[in-house]
Amino acid sequence: MISQEQNEFLTQVGPGTPLGLLLRRYWFPVAAASDLNNTYTKKVRLLGEDLVLYRDKSGHLGLVQERCPHRGVSMVHGIPEQDGLRCQYHGWCFNSSGQCTEQPNEPEHSTFKDRIKIAAYKVQEMGGLIFGYMGPEPAPLLPRFDGFVVDNAIRVIGQAVLPVNWLQIMENSMDPVHTEWLHGHYHEYITTQNGSKQEVAFQRKHLKIEFDRFQYGIVKRRLLHGQTEDSDDWKVGHPVVFPYMLAVGSGGLGTYAFQMRVPIDDHHTWHVWYNAYVPGPDVEIPDNLKEVCVYEVPYKDQNGAFITDYIDGQDIMCWITQGAVADRTNEKLGTTDKGIILFRQMLKEQIAKVAKGEEPINVFRDPAANQFIELPLERKKHHFSEGFASITQRFQTKYCPVAQDLIALFERVGVH
Amino acid sequence: MSEPAKGPDKVKFCNGCGHSMHDPSSIIIEYWSSHHTVYFCWCHACGWRGEVVEVKRMITTETEE
Numbered sequence: 267m268i269s270q271e272q273n274e275f276l277t278q279v280g281p282g283t284p285l286g287l288l289l290r291r292y293w294f295p296v297a298a299a300s301d302l303n304n305t306y307t308k309k310v311r312l313l314g315e316d317l318v319l320y321r322d323k324s325g326h327l328g329l330v331q332e333r334c335p336h337r338g339v340s341m342v343h344g345i346p347e348q349d350g351l352r353c354q355y356h357g358w359c360f361n362s363s364g365q366c367t368e369q370p371n372e373p374e375h376s377t378f379k380d381r382i383k384i385a386a387y388k389v390q391e392m393g394g395l396i397f398g399y400m401g402p403e404p405a406p407l408l409p410r411f412d413g414f415v416v417d418n419a420i421r422v423i424g425q426a427v428l429p430v431n432w433l434q435i436m437e438n439s440m441d442p443v444h445t446e447w448l449h450g451h452y453h454e455y456i457t458t459q460n461g462s463k464q465e466v467a468f469q470r471k472h473l474k475i476e477f478d479r480f481q482y483g484i485v486k487r488r489l490l491h492g493q494t495e496d497s498d499d500w501k502v503g504h505p506v507v508f509p510y511m512l513a514v515g516s517g518g519l520g521t522y523a524f525q526m527r528v529p530i531d532d533h534h535t536w537h538v539w540y541n542a543y544v545p546g547p548d549v550e551i552p553d554n555l556k557e558v559c560v561y562e563v564p565y566k567d568q569n570g571a572f573i574t575d576y577i578d579g580q581d582i583m584c585w586i587t588q589g590a591v592a593d594r595t596n597e598k599l600g601t602t603d604k605g606i607i608l609f610r611q612m613l614k615e616q617i618a619k620v621a622k623g624e625e626p627i628n629v630f631r632d633p634a635a636n637q638f639i640e641l642p643l644e645r646k647k648h649h650f651s652e653g654f655a656s657i658t659q660r661f662q663t664k665y666c667p668v669a670q671d672l673i674a675l676f677e678r679v680g681v682h
Numbered sequence: 683m684s685e686p687a688k689g690p691d692k693v694k695f696c697n698g699c700g701h702s703m704h705d706p707s708s709i710i711i712e713y714w715s716s717h718h719t720v721y722f723c724w725c726h727a728c729g730w731r732g733e734v735v736e737v738k739r740m741i742t743t744e745t746e747e
Contacts, residue, residue: 267689267690267711267712267713268690268709268710268711268712269689269690269691269710271706272690272706272709272710275706284707598714599711599712599713599714600713600714600715601713601714601715603713604713607711607713607722610709610711611709611711611722611724611731614707614708614709614724614726615724615726615729617707618707618726621707
């Protein structure tokens with residue numbers, strides 16, 4: 267339980283808020299690169315700010331405030347130019363720094379345009395995603411975490427806009443025990459109801475859980491009933507990469523799986539499931555799996571009911587039923603919630619660092635240390651012991667249009 | 683007479699430096715461990731991190747861990 271003031275402190279992401287100032291120190295995905303394949307612009311809302319992402323006629327990306335400062339229309343309908351985006355209403359043109367470069371109907375020698383500058387943010391493309399940075403200059407490096415840059419990988423990106431604050435989603439990742447119930451016993455209950463009863467590895471009881479701070483965030487580890495302390499689940503674990511990403515998967519040969527919780531505003535989160543599958547260095551990736559596959563992850567059926575027969579749908583149901591912003595003034599935390607407590611404290615600590623003018627954790631400035639950032643990942647995760655095909659069809663990847671091709675490829679090359 | 687403090691409001695000052703724990707930059711999180719009510723505290727002023735346990739019942743013999 268925390269006070270209402272603290273709940274607001276930890277959940278409000280807009281400009282000028284303490285958390286908003288912290289989050290603006292990090293690069294966030296703003297779109298899939300393929301979103302701009304057939305159009306020049308895309309509306310983006312990030313950290314409570316309405317923006318337009320565009321690719322100009324020179325192929326350069328830009329991310330600027332959505333509204334033209336002249337009369338306030340949305341430049342999502344703007345015209346791409348060689349260098350920037352032109353407002354469709356009166357032709358004002360802005361470059362990627364936000365500087366107004368043309369006002370075609372003002373007097374020829376007017377200096378008015380020189381005094382017009384709009385909010386503009388840096389953008390970079392990596393691994394099939396476009397990332398934006400909304401913080402102070404100089405911008406840090408875009409972190410090259412392993413799954414984004416690993417060679418010879420098949421990349422798929424699931425996405426959903428969820429009507430909830432980002433923090434309750436992150437707190438789910440700091441709560442290992444929920445997997446035993448929600449993805450274990452509840453999964454059996456639901457699948458029994460629909461006639462396809464599944465008893466799964468997730469049901470195994472937790473004996474203990476631990477959380478360790480590390481260079482990039484927090485590593486969480488679990489010991490399950492029947493395991494020894496030599497198991498990868500206990501010895502290695504997997505990380506929450508501060509502040510907004512969970513990394514799971516098998517690491518190295520196999521699967522990198524990132525879950526990114528991108529705060530749209532205080533009440534909405536863009537959830538991005540980014541998976542990179544590595545079938546092996548000598549395996550030729552089939553042509554139909556070479557393009558990054560982007561797809562929607564549904565969480566409600568045609569009747570408006572939650573879809574709860576897959577793992578991520580079970581999580582989403584819980585997050586949404588907590589309310590748009592979970593009421594933490596009434597919660598009853600127990601000893602298994604210590605990871606949540608640690609994450610909240612870490613947020614406060616990093617917010618305080620930013621307030622003092624210091625750099626928060628997990629900001630990269632050294633190119634040599636940013637070539638390939640390897641994250642710790644358990645290789646023999648008990649929860650995935652049913653094998654690649656079963657797991658792929660029980661996570662949100664079941665909605666990936668190329669899921670069956672992936673399963674067939676991994677079976678053929680013998681990666682499990 | 684003012685009402686007794688409830689929940690996280692029960693801890694008013696940092697154990698490490700005496701700074702007000704009601705400063706919004708610090709944090710107190712209440713949780714339960716068996717029959718104990720525990721207040722996890724982190725003070726932004728000095729960085730002290732610790733727990734305050736409310737004693738409702740005094741146990742006079744030590745139990746085995």
